[in-house]
Amino acid sequence: MGITRSRLHKRRVTGGKRKIHSKKRKYELGRLPAATKLAPNVRVTTVRARGGNQKFRALRLDHGNYSWGSQSVTKKTRILDVVYNATSNELIRTKALVKGAVVTVDSAPFRQWYYKRYGILLGKKRATDKIPETVSDSKKKRWASRLSDAKLEKAVEDQVKGGKVLARIAARPGQVGRADGYILEGAELAFYLRKLDKKKHKK
Secondary structure, eight states: OOOBOOOTTSOOTTSOOOOOOSOOOGGGBOOOOOOOEEOSSOEEEEEEOGGGOEEEEEEEEOEEEEEEGGGTEEEEEEEEEEEEOSSOTHHHHTTBOOTTOEEEEEOHHHHHHHHHHHSOOOSSOOTTOOOOSOOOHHHHHHHHHHGGGOOOOHHHHHHHHHTEEEEEEOSOHHHHSOOOEEEOOHHHHHHHHHHHHHHHHHO
């Protein structure tokens, strides 16, 4: 018997049973959950959908495109860990990548972009940083003209310096085969930091 999304088998709000007057329909079918995991050996399969369309079922992922809203930039970066999920702690333990999950991503691509854009290196210099020894006057002038946009929220700046940034997955890995999202900022970041802090104190 196949999985169905029909609600005929559910009781009414009043508690009464429904009469099942029709069989299962193809357009009501459901499928097993993808259970996308955070793992290095990336694996994405295809599923045939109605009308010959395709869904991309990600089974294992370790990277995604993450948008930094206040700076209007998106970079491909590694997903390091799953730290919070409102649905269940089981999804954190198993490192499940689902829409709405809060993850930590590598801040290196954003650090490099920030230096390239503003000439400011966030945190200590690392071996991986590509910094030229001499900088032309035209570049210095360009950096100076952009300094008004270089202001950063302290919580975000500290994370970028530390090498890990909190982000939220906005894509649906089991449907589109990608774990893209955005960096948490402002009130949303404060909310999740409180949640994580509460979880830490419980332990």
